[in-house]
Amino acid sequence: xxxxxxxxxxxxxxxxxxxxxxxxxxxxxxxxxxxxxxxxxxxxxxxxxxxxxxxxxxxxxxxxxxxxxxxxxxxxxxxxxxxxxxxxxxxxxxxxxxxxxxxxxxxxxxxxxxxxxxxxxxxxxxxxxxxxxxxxxxxxxxxxxxxxxxxxxxxxxxxxxxxxxxxxxxxxxxxxxxxxxxxxxxxxxxxxxxxxxxxxxxxxxxxxxxxxxxxxxxxxxxxxxxxxxxxxxxxxxxxxxxxxxxxxxxxxxxxxxxxxxxxxxxxxxxxxxxxxxxxxxxxxxxxxxxxxxxxxxxxxxxxxxxxxxxxxxxxxxxxxxxxxxxxxxxxxxxxxxxxxxxxxxxxxxxxxxxxxxxxxxxxxxxxxxxxxxxxxxxxxxxxxxxxxxxxxxxxxxxxxxxxxxxxxxxxxxxxxxxxxxxxxxxxxxxxxxxxxxxxxxxxxxxxxxxxxxxxxxxxxxxxxxxxxxxxxxxxxxxxxxxxxxxxxxxxxxxxxxxxxxxxxxxxxxxxxxxxxxxxxxxxxxxxxxxxxxxxxxxxxxxxxxxxxxxxxxxxxxxxxxxxxxxxxxxxxxxxxxxxxxxxxxxxxxxxxxxxxxxxxxxxxxxxxxxxxxxxxxxxxxxxxxxxxxxxxxxxxxxxxxxxxxxxxxxxxxxxxxxxxxxxxxxxxxxxxxxxxxxxxxxxxxxxxxxxxxxxxxxxxxxxxxxxxxxxxxxxxxxxxxxxxxxxxxxxxxxxxxxxxxxxxxxxxxxxxxxxxxxxxxxxxxxxxxxxxxxxxxxxxxxxxxxxxxxxxxxxxxxxxxxxxxxxxxxxxxxxxxxxxxxxxxxxxxxxxxxxxxxxxxxxxx
Numbered sequence: 092x093x094x095x096x097x098x099x100x101x102x103x104x105x106x107x108x109x110x111x112x113x114x115x116x117x118x119x120x121x122x123x124x125x126x127x128x129x130x131x132x133x134x135x136x137x138x139x140x141x142x143x144x145x146x147x148x149x150x151x152x153x154x155x156x157x158x159x160x161x162x163x164x165x166x167x168x169x170x171x172x173x174x175x176x177x178x179x180x181x182x183x184x185x186x187x188x189x190x191x192x193x194x195x196x197x198x199x200x201x202x203x204x205x206x207x208x209x210x211x212x213x214x215x216x217x218x219x220x221x222x223x224x225x226x227x228x229x230x231x232x233x234x235x236x237x238x239x240x241x242x243x244x245x246x247x248x249x250x251x252x253x254x255x256x257x258x259x260x261x262x263x264x265x266x267x268x269x270x271x272x273x274x275x276x277x278x279x280x281x282x283x284x285x286x287x288x289x290x291x292x293x294x295x296x297x298x299x300x301x302x303x304x305x306x307x308x309x310x311x312x313x314x315x316x317x318x319x320x321x322x323x324x325x326x327x328x329x330x331x332x333x334x335x336x337x338x339x340x341x342x343x344x345x346x347x348x349x350x351x352x353x354x355x356x357x358x359x360x361x362x363x364x365x366x367x368x369x370x371x372x373x374x375x376x377x378x379x380x381x382x383x384x385x386x387x388x389x390x391x392x393x394x395x396x397x398x399x400x401x402x403x404x405x406x407x408x409x410x411x412x413x414x415x416x417x418x419x420x421x422x423x424x425x426x427x428x429x430x431x432x433x434x435x436x437x438x439x440x441x442x443x444x445x446x447x448x449x450x451x452x453x454x455x456x457x458x459x460x461x462x463x464x465x466x467x468x469x470x471x472x473x474x475x476x477x478x479x480x481x482x483x484x485x486x487x488x489x490x491x492x493x494x495x496x497x498x499x500x501x502x503x504x505x506x507x508x509x510x511x512x513x514x515x516x517x518x519x520x521x522x523x524x525x526x527x528x529x530x531x532x533x534x535x536x537x538x539x540x541x542x543x544x545x546x547x548x549x550x551x552x553x554x555x556x557x558x559x560x561x562x563x564x565x566x567x568x569x570x571x572x573x574x575x576x577x578x579x580x581x582x583x584x585x586x587x588x589x590x591x592x593x594x595x596x597x598x599x600x601x602x603x604x605x606x607x608x609x610x611x612x613x614x615x616x617x618x619x620x621x622x623x624x625x626x627x628x629x630x631x632x633x634x635x636x637x638x639x640x641x642x643x644x645x646x647x648x649x650x651x652x653x654x655x656x657x658x659x660x661x662x663x664x665x666x667x668x669x670x671x672x673x674x675x676x677x678x679x680x681x682x683x684x685x686x687x688x689x690x691x692x693x694x695x696x697x698x699x700x701x702x703x704x705x706x707x708x709x710x711x712x713x714x715x716x717x718x719x720x721x722x723x724x725x726x727x728x729x730x731x732x733x734x735x736x737x738x739x740x741x742x743x744x745x746x747x748x749x750x751x752x753x754x755x756x757x758x759x760x761x762x763x764x765x766x767x768x769x770x771x772x773x774x775x776x777x778x779x780x781x782x783x784x785x786x787x788x789x790x791x792x793x794x795x796x797x798x799x800x801x802x803x804x805x806x807x808x809x810x811x812x813x814x815x816x817x818x819x820x821x822x823x824x825x826x827x828x829x830x831x832x833x834x835x836x837x838x839x840x841x842x843x844x845x846x847x848x849x850x851x852x853x854x855x856x857x858x859x860x861x862x863x864x865x866x867x868x869x870x871x872x873x874x875x876x877x878x879x880x881x882x883x884x885x886x887x888x889x890x891x892x893x894x895x896x897x898x899x900x901x902x903x904x905x906x907x908x909x910x911x912x913x914x915x916x917x918x919x920x921x922x923x924x925x926x927x928x929x930x931x932x933x934x935x936x
């Protein structure tokens with residue numbers, strides 16, 4: 092009976108530290124101080140940016156995120172509850188917090204929702220996306236706040252009668268998701284009441300990147316999206332079934348990542364309220380007996396600090412229907428001024444040293460709060476702690492005029508608050524407690540009802556103590572939260588091109604088909620036509636000590652949109668035929684406005700850290716082939732595995748590379764340019780020159796079409812050709828597609844071919860539009876793969892972005908241009924293609 096009475100009391104009368112808007116403000120200021128805001132490269136590596144709208148747009152067009160555990164996955168929508176308590180102001184970019192669905196907005200939502208409990212009913216009604224789960228037969232999963240306490244001096248959670256029956260968690264364990272984070276933060280808790288821990292943030296981040304979860308056998312399970320057919324009256328998604336993750340699901344997992352980080356920093360911020368580090372429950376709910384026994388006397392600090400955070404001149408004590416108090420100090424809270432800590436483990440943010448005496452050296456926020464301040468229920472001389480000192484003579488005794496009109500004096504004990512993390516930030520002369528004007532009446536008296544000493548009422552806290560306390564603890568809570576966010580995203584990698592400068596290479600002359608818009612396939616198959624491999628260099632650029640470990644996995648994730656107008660002859664490319672716009676029948680929306688897709692490679696297993704640039708080849712399975720029509724292409728390398736002291740971290744680096752560039756080589760010596768007219772170049776009767784024209788050229792009949800052998804293509808810094816076409820006959824062409832950097836990458840086409848051209852005054856060799864005069868020549872053509880090459884050039888109906896063509900021109904009134912073609916009656920048809928092969932850069936085909 093007592094067990095259920097206690098549950099009822101806690102469900103009805105929870106305790107919380109800073110109130111909701113205060114947490115919202117603190118969290119946003121933490122975001123502004125973190126690398127996410129200060130270092131744009133952090134967001135760039137993630138593949139998102141600070142203003143990006145996150146959350147999925149489900150069939151009902153509602154923004155959602157995921158609430159998942161090891162065995163369940165639920166879809167949650169944005170609700171009025173968190174929006175109500177997001178600060179009603181603008182961020183530095185002018186975005187209204189209330190409508191922000193960017194990373195900072197989700198961080199604040201998590202910080203607000205971490206205080207979910209049934210007290211929400213008293214305020215505005217139950218949250219619509221109620222995450223309460225009675226998974227273990229408890230009610231405690233709807234009372235998150237009982238897990239927001241951590242006493243580092245005695246290494247315990249909130250400890251009150253019956254609390255051990257329900258296994259209250261220490262705040263550090265609750266936030267990290269570990270059984271005993273101070274001993275081993277990688278020892279994950281199996282009985283998980285909390286679905287918004289570091290462990291969950293990591294998993295959500297991984298799913299946001301790869302659109303899948305990692306199974307125990309190391310394979311990827313793509314069934315991490317949700318398809319819901321309806322919603323109930325409160326807007327809760329109903330009849331949901333797993334499906335492969337879409338772009339919206341991945342955005343929902345990014346929302347989940349930041350929402351979860353918001354929950355975690357809330358739990359850390361609570362360590363800046365001494366009642367949460369000194370085992371001092373303070374809800375003030377129930378009658379006097381319950382207050383003394385379980386819930387604690389109400390502290391006014393939360394309501395007062397909330398008023399300062401929101402700019403209100405009043406605050407309420409006692410909940411709805413309680414007492415409204417007015418205060419004269421309208422000073423806004425200060426969130427700035429404390430250096431951002433650097434951590435080597437999540438638990439360090441909470442505590443680095445436990446024990447009643449040992450805590451004096453602790454550098455965590457809970458350490459600082461526990462040893463530095465008294466609280467209402469653990470005042471001077473009425474606590475089991477050695478710090479602050481319980482010796483009254485240790486403090487400076489000071490008076491302050493509280494009300495000049497009646498000459499009311501207030502007496503304070505002032506002392507030093509040490510800072511072990513940054514000793515230069517310690518503070519002298521802090522009002523730690525106020526001496527009650529009734530203290531002499533309490534001496535040696537007893538409460539007749541409860542039999543308790545009244546000594547503890549001799550010293551208490553007031554608004555001055557609160558002001559001087561939060562002036563120290565809030566800037567630290569903000570800075571520690573920023574440090575925790577930095578630690579979560581500390582992993583860094585750098586992506587570099589391989590030595591030969593080419594990420595990927597495929598034959599682009601192979602016969603292709605399109606089975607539906609945007610799906611190129613190998614002709615007469617359903618196999619996606621595209622890149623099966625990419626090659627790149629990667630190195631770990633994380634801070635010193637944050638090493639990647641053996642058995643960690645690297646994957647390449649190609650992010651792209653599909654050119655829905657793609658055709659195998661490239662006629663669906665932007666700028667087809669030297670035009671300046673979209674191909675006929677295509678608009679910008681149909682060309683690039685579709686969903687973002689990803690192709691995920693097979694994993695590469697590390698044998699150790701990679702601090703030096705190391706080249707890897709990543710292979711895509713047939714179902715993950717990077718299609719040749721990829722547009723807006725980014726390559727990401729995703730690492731999952733050990734990182735420093737974290738056993739299962741996720742690190743990502745992102746590289747913006749150019750879309751596939753089509754390089755072509757054409758043997759045009761089956762034609763001849765004569766007096767601005769293209770004719771067939773042959774010595775037989777198919778030659779379209781007249782007899783007079785032949786006579787005027789003299790030796791022309793001795794110049795037959797030429798075959799080229801061993802045409803080499805050399806890219807970047809490579810010393811040998813990466814592509815070799817063994818034979819290119821007259822009228823043939825070869826085309827391949829390459830993936831390269833956004834900047835201009837040099838490419839040299841080398842054809843070693845000695846060609847006798849006689850007489851030199853009658854014939855001219857042309858390499859594209861460059862004239863070459865010689866009787867015996869070795870042709871070498873240099874060019875560049877230009878990132879700005881947005882047009883597709885065409886010659887004889889063959890499309891390419893970069894290419895070379897070789898032809899003979901007869902002397903006459905002028906040279907033929909690239910757009911000149913054979914007359915229809917004389918056309919032999921399109922050149923036939925020569926397969927280059929299908930493989931990876933670095934291989935000679």
